[in-house]
Amino acid sequence: MTEPIIQLKNVSVEFNSKKKQVSAVNNVNLTINKGDIFGIVGYSGAGKSTLVRLINLLQKPTSGQVIVNKQNLLELSDKELRISRKKIGMIFQHFNLMNARTIFNNVAFALKGTDLSKKQKNDRVNELLDLVGLSDKANNYPSELSGGQKQRVGIARAIANHPDILISDEATSALDPKTTQSILELLDQINKKLGLTIVLITHQMEAIKQISHHVAVMDQGKIIEEGSVYQIFSEPQKSLTKSFINTTxxxxxxxxxxxxxxxxxxxxxxxxxxxxxYFGDSTDEPLISSLYEKFQVSANILYGNIEMLQGQPLGNLVVILSGTEQSVQNALNYLNESRVKVTELNPSEGDINELN
Known part of the structure; x- marks a missing residue:
C-alpha cells in the first residue's frame, strides 16, 4: 500500500522585483509516496529547484501547504522545523565539501551535535564510506578525488543521520555520462537497500529514465505532465515532454x-x-511481418530501438511503408488497433505530424 511522504498542496512561490512579479511556482499539487524515486524534470528556469526547496522549507511558499511525514511544516516552530529537516538529506551539483577536512571528517561533520558516542560516530562514518565505495579514501582530501568520488562523499554525508528523504538537486549535471550512470546506480542501490525516498531534480531525461519510478515535467512554474516513467515515455501528451524524450x-x-x-x-x-x-504486449507481436501477410504492405526499416523501462519493453521504429493507398490505410488501422502509436514524418517540411 502506497503511503504519501511528501504532499505539496496548491503551493505557489512569487518573487517581487523592481520591474515585475515573478511566479516561480504556480499553484502546484504534488504527492510523492514513501520509498519512491520521483524525478522532476524541466529546463533552466522551469521552477523545479524552487519547488524542491519547499520540501524542507528552505524556500517558504507564498501560499499553499507543505506536508512532509504527515507534518505541515508551515505550522512547526523553528526548533521543530530543525528536527524535521534532519530527516531530509540533500546533494548538490557542486558537492559543497570542506577542502581542509579529510573525506572521513567531511562525512563525520554531518554527525556533529548528535547523541552518538565517538565510537558510534566513527563506526557510522566507516559504514557510510563502505556503502558509497570510498573506504580506501577516508584519509584523502577532496582535492584528491574525482568529481564522481566527491559526489559519493556528498551522498554519504547527506544520509549520515538516517533521513527518510534524499533530495538530489542537479547532482549529476556536472559529471560525465559514465560517472553519472555510476552515481545514479548508487542512488538506486540506496533506495532499494535503505527504503529511502529520493527526489531527483534534473534537466536530463536520461537520468529520469535510468532510475526514477515516477516523473513530473515542469514548465514555467507549473507541472504540465505527471505519471509513471513508463507511462510518460510510452504515451507522452505534451510537446515539451516529447522533446525531452527525443533527447534520450x-x-x-x-x-x-x-x-x-x-x-x-x-x-x-x-x-x-x-x-x-510500441510498448507492453504490442512488443510481443510480429507486427512488421504481419503488414505484408495481411495487407500486402512492405516495410523498409530505417531505424530501430528497443529498451526496458521498469521491467517493461518500449520500442521505436522509423519505417517506409509501401503499398496501395487503401492497403496502407488498412495497415495503419491495424497498427492503431494493436496499440502502436503512429506518427507521420514529413521530410520536406522537417516536422512531425501525428496521425492518431
Whole structure:
C-alpha cells in the first residue's frame, strides 16, 4: 500500500522585483509516496529547484501547504522545523565539501551535535564510506578525488543521520555520462537497500529514465505532465515532454540524417514515412511481418530501438511503408488497433505530424 511522504498542496512561490512579479511556482499539487524515486524534470528556469526547496522549507511558499511525514511544516516552530529537516538529506551539483577536512571528517561533520558516542560516530562514518565505495579514501582530501568520488562523499554525508528523504538537486549535471550512470546506480542501490525516498531534480531525461519510478515535467512554474516513467515515455501528451524524450532516444538527430537520404527525400505517392512507438504486449507481436501477410504492405526499416523501462519493453521504429493507398490505410488501422502509436514524418517540411 502506497503511503504519501511528501504532499505539496496548491503551493505557489512569487518573487517581487523592481520591474515585475515573478511566479516561480504556480499553484502546484504534488504527492510523492514513501520509498519512491520521483524525478522532476524541466529546463533552466522551469521552477523545479524552487519547488524542491519547499520540501524542507528552505524556500517558504507564498501560499499553499507543505506536508512532509504527515507534518505541515508551515505550522512547526523553528526548533521543530530543525528536527524535521534532519530527516531530509540533500546533494548538490557542486558537492559543497570542506577542502581542509579529510573525506572521513567531511562525512563525520554531518554527525556533529548528535547523541552518538565517538565510537558510534566513527563506526557510522566507516559504514557510510563502505556503502558509497570510498573506504580506501577516508584519509584523502577532496582535492584528491574525482568529481564522481566527491559526489559519493556528498551522498554519504547527506544520509549520515538516517533521513527518510534524499533530495538530489542537479547532482549529476556536472559529471560525465559514465560517472553519472555510476552515481545514479548508487542512488538506486540506496533506495532499494535503505527504503529511502529520493527526489531527483534534473534537466536530463536520461537520468529520469535510468532510475526514477515516477516523473513530473515542469514548465514555467507549473507541472504540465505527471505519471509513471513508463507511462510518460510510452504515451507522452505534451510537446515539451516529447522533446525531452527525443533527447534520450536521439530520434531528432536520427531524423536529420534520415531526411538527407535519397529514398526518403523522394517518396513515391504510394509510400509513407512513419515513426512507430510500441510498448507492453504490442512488443510481443510480429507486427512488421504481419503488414505484408495481411495487407500486402512492405516495410523498409530505417531505424530501430528497443529498451526496458521498469521491467517493461518500449520500442521505436522509423519505417517506409509501401503499398496501395487503401492497403496502407488498412495497415495503419491495424497498427492503431494493436496499440502502436503512429506518427507521420514529413521530410520536406522537417516536422512531425501525428496521425492518431
Amino acid at each position: 532516444t536521439r530520434l531528432d538527430e536520427t531524423l536529420k540524417v534520415l531526411y538527407e537520404q535519397e529514398n526518403v527525400k523522394h517518396l513515391s505517392k504510394d509510400q509513407k514515412l512513419l515513426s512507430l512507438s
